[in-house]
Amino acid sequence: MTMTKRNTLLLAVALFLGVSGSLQAQGSNNNNSNSSPTPKSMFEVGVGGGYVFISGDIAQKPGYGVGLHVRKSLDYVFSLRADGFYGMAKGQRNDKDGGQEFETSLMSGTVFGVISANSLRWNQSVRKYNLYAMAGVGGTNYQADIRETNDREFRKGNSATIPHFAGGAGAAFRLSPRVNIGIEHQALIGFGNQSDLVDGFNNTSNATRASLFRDVVNFTSVRVNINIGNPSTHSEPLNWINPLESVMNDLAQVKEQSQLTLEDSDADGVIDAIDQEPNTPPDVPVDTKGRTLDSDRDGVPDYKDREPYFPPRPGERVNEEGIVVNPIGGGPGGGVSEARVREIIAEELQNYQLRDESTASGGAVAEWFLPMIHFGTSSSSVKYSDYGTLASIARMLKGNPNIRLVVAGYTDATGEVPSNNQLSYLRAKAVVDHLVNNHGIGRGRLVLEWKGQNDLLVPSNSSYMNRRVEFRVAQPGDVEMDPPAGAEKSTGDGY
Numbered sequence: 001m002t003m004t005k006r007n008t009l010l011l012a013v014a015l016f017l018g019v020s021g022s023l024q025a026q027g028s029n030n031n032n033s034n035s036s037p038t039p040k041s042m043f044e045v046g047v048g049g050g051y052v053f054i055s056g057d058i059a060q061k062p063g064y065g066v067g068l069h070v071r072k073s074l075d076y077v078f079s080l081r082a083d084g085f086y087g088m089a090k091g092q093r094n095d096k097d098g099g100q101e102f103e104t105s106l107m108s109g110t111v112f113g114v115i116s117a118n119s120l121r122w123n124q125s126v127r128k129y130n131l132y133a134m135a136g137v138g139g140t141n142y143q144a145d146i147r148e149t150n151d152r153e154f155r156k157g158n159s160a161t162i163p164h165f166a167g168g169a170g171a172a173f174r175l176s177p178r179v180n181i182g183i184e185h186q187a188l189i190g191f192g193n194q195s196d197l198v199d200g201f202n203n204t205s206n207a208t209r210a211s212l213f214r215d216v217v218n219f220t221s222v223r224v225n226i227n228i229g230n231p232s233t234h235s236e237p238l239n240w241i242n243p244l245e246s247v248m249n250d251l252a253q254v255k256e257q258s259q260l261t262l263e264d265s266d267a268d269g270v271i272d273a274i275d276q277e278p279n280t281p282p283d284v285p286v287d288t289k290g291r292t293l294d295s296d297r298d299g300v301p302d303y304k305d306r307e308p309y310f311p312p313r314p315g316e317r318v319n320e321e322g323i324v325v326n327p328i329g330g331g332p333g334g335g336v337s338e339a340r341v342r343e344i345i346a347e348e349l350q351n352y353q354l355r356d357e358s359t360a361s362g363g364a365v366a367e368w369f370l371p372m373i374h375f376g377t378s379s380s381s382v383k384y385s386d387y388g389t390l391a392s393i394a395r396m397l398k399g400n401p402n403i404r405l406v407v408a409g410y411t412d413a414t415g416e417v418p419s420n421n422q423l424s425y426l427r428a429k430a431v432v433d434h435l436v437n438n439h440g441i442g443r444g445r446l447v448l449e450w451k452g453q454n455d456l457l458v459p460s461n462s463s464y465m466n467r468r469v470e471f472r473v474a475q476p477g478d479v480e481m482d483p484p485a486g487a488e489k490s491t492g493d494g495y
Contacts, residue, residue, distance in 0.1 A: 039235045044071040046182075048223030056199035056215035058091035058102060065106070065219050071114065073238035079114040081134065083166075085186075087219060091199055102200035103145045103154055106217060108188060110138030110166045116239040127240055130172045130180075140164050140188055140217065144200035160194035164217075172225065177236055180225050188217040266290075285384040295388075298322055302387070306438060309388045310395075370396075370405075370471035373431070374464055378415075380426035382434050390431065393471060394439035404474035407431050408449040412466035413456060421484040425450035431469045447474050449481050 045068075052063035065087025073079045085108045092101045112134040118127065141161040145154035170184025189195075191214075196202055198215035227236055235241060263272050265279075268286045272278050275290030284303045285293040292301040296311035298318045305322030316324045370393065373386040382390070397403060409428030411420040428448045435441040458465045 038075065038238070039241075040233060041073050041238045041241075042227040042229030042231075042234045042236060044225050044237050045069070045228055046071065046223045046225035048182075048184075048221035050219065050221030052087035052089045052106070052217070052219050054089045054091060054104065054199045054215050054217055056091075056196070057201045058093045058100075058199045061090040061092055063087060063089040065221065067219065067221055067223070069223075071225075071237070076238045076241065076243040077116055077119045079116070079237070079239055081112040081114050081136075083110045083112060083136075083138070083186075084108070085110070085219060087217075089199070089217065093201075099148070100201070101147055101154075102157065104198055104200060105143045106140060106198075107142075108138055108140035108164065108217075110136045110164070110186075110188070112136035112166065112168070114239075119239055119243075126174070126236070126242070128174055130174070130182075130239055131170075132172070132239070133167075133169045135165075135167045137163065137165055138188075140190060140198075142198050144198060146200045157200040158194070158197040160197070162190040162192050162194050164188045164190045164195075170223075172223075174240060177231065178227050180227075180240075182223045182225060183221070184223065185218065185220045188219075190214055190217075293384075296322070302384070306440075307391065309391045370473075372468045372470045375427055375467045375469075377462075377467070378423070380423060380430050382430050390434055391439065394435055394441055397435075397441050397445060398439075404445045404447060404478070406447045406449055406472045406474045406478055407435075408451055408470045408472075410451045410455065410466060410468050410470070411453050412463055413453040413461040415453075417452060418485070421450060421452040422487045424452045425481075425483050425487045427467075427469050447478050447480050449478075450484060452484075 047066070047068050049064070049066045052065035053060040054063075065085060067083060067085045069081050069083040071079050071081040085106070087106045089104045089106060090102065092099060113136060114132050114134040117131040117133060118129070139161060140163075141159075143159045144157040146157040147154040166186060166188045168184055168186035170182050172180045172182030174180045190198065195214040198217060264270065264275070265272055266275070266277075267282065268275070268280050268284065268290055270286060270288065270290035277286070277291050280286055280290065280292050281303070284301070287293055292303070293308075294301050294305070295308050296305070298305070298312050300308075300318060300320065300322035302308040304320065307322050307324075312318055312324050313328055315326075315328055317326050319325050371389050373382070373389055375381070375383070393405070397405060407428045409424035409426070409431075411424050411427075413420075415423075425448075428450055432443070432446045432448055435446060436443050453466070456466050457463070457468070460466075
């Protein structure tokens with residue numbers, strides 16, 4: 001009974017020391033969780049059985065043993081492991097005086113430090129196998145019973161509890177995130193005078209084997225190991241995980257988020273991350289936040305508004321095309337405001353000036369300054385930024401119904417002459433079509449001319465200023481130019 005109590009106490013102390021060290025290390029990791037990417041990991045609990053023998057004074061015979069351990073990874077390479085072991089070792093010797101046998105029952109507890117030898121290989125996110133070496137200290141209790149060869153029963157021999165140093169190595173193979181199996185070997189080397197009596201004998205002159213200074217207990221076992229913990233909050237033991245896995249996962253998430261952040265699903269030029277209207281129709285002008293432009297804030301977006309830059313006055317309403325349907329002072333019986341009277345006077349003065357000087361060359365009307373608009377390289381598309389300019393020109397034409405306007409297209413000098421002639425024609429035509437379709441200007445009031453790369457404003461051949469359309473008040477002798485050869489079929493290869 002006394003020996004049983006002693007053995008139980010020894011094993012309990014060893015397991016307590018190992019588990020306490022593991023918990024303390026895990027607590028330290030948790031306290032630093034905000035500054036370290038190391039995840040919380042599961043415990044490993046393993047059980048195994050196998051072959052036990054003693055390297056000592058007596059030739060060994062087959063023995064058996066069972067073991068239990070609890071292992072906790074402190075990081076990706078180093079672990080703490082608490083082991084308990086029970087075994088039965090046997091041996092026999094024969095000499096000229098007869099033979100002797102022994103049976104030694106063993107119970108030990110050990111705290112190991114374990115190093116995973118292949119944890120520094122980072123070619124896999126989770127390893128399929130794990131090679132490890134371990135060293136530790138603990139205590140062994142043994143009871144060595146002896147009998148002569150001719151005796152039927154063993155007699156009690158030496159019994160003691162000794163401290164020991166332990167070493168070992170093994171290989172484990174991963175079956176699933178929860179289970180792995182392994183094979184390992186441990187050697188326990190005792191200390192003190194009793195460490196050479198584990199096999200029941202000390203060295204004698206009649207020994208058939210040379211005596212060792214200490215008897216060494218060997219245990220080779222096959223083990224089944226199970227990971228204990230909540231998989232939603234804890235990873236596998238760190239010795240199975242690539243230490244770069246969390247970094248690689250973070251990089252993958254950053255890459256995915258950057259792709260989502262830079263995505264522009266409606267192709268309006270504003271990324272979805274800041275787009276307040278992510279489903280605007282194609283080719284619709286938007287502001288810097290991706291909202292459909294309504295420049296005059298009349299409730300009709302610019303791409304539907306026939307007059308996108310003229311806000312209605314207080315009390316006026318617009319239709320679905322952005323045109324005022326109840327101009328103040330403009331309806332029957334509505335009266336005329338002072339402002340409208342001033343507009344009528346100004347219009348009449350302009351018409352008078354036009355009529356008075358229509359036969360004069362170089363008159364004041366002809367010398368009116370009218371703005372020009374510019375185009376992108378090899379493009380004949382009117383830019384949204386020039387819609388306001390064209391709207392102003394349209395208002396001037398509406399206010400002066402007797403004026404005809406020359407619309408002249410130009411290019412820079414970097415392309416071939418035939419292509420530049422065609423492109424200058426297409427630019428002038430795009431402006432004419434815009435004034436007719438968007439503002440209702442009569443086609444007969446617009447005189448289309450194309451100049452190609454003639455009359456460069458800037459000496460530089462590729463200057464943005466040269467890619468333009470100019471406007472001037474038409475003179476009686478101005479007539480529309482015929483399209484250049486190939487213009488109707490050309491998509492614009494000039495500049």
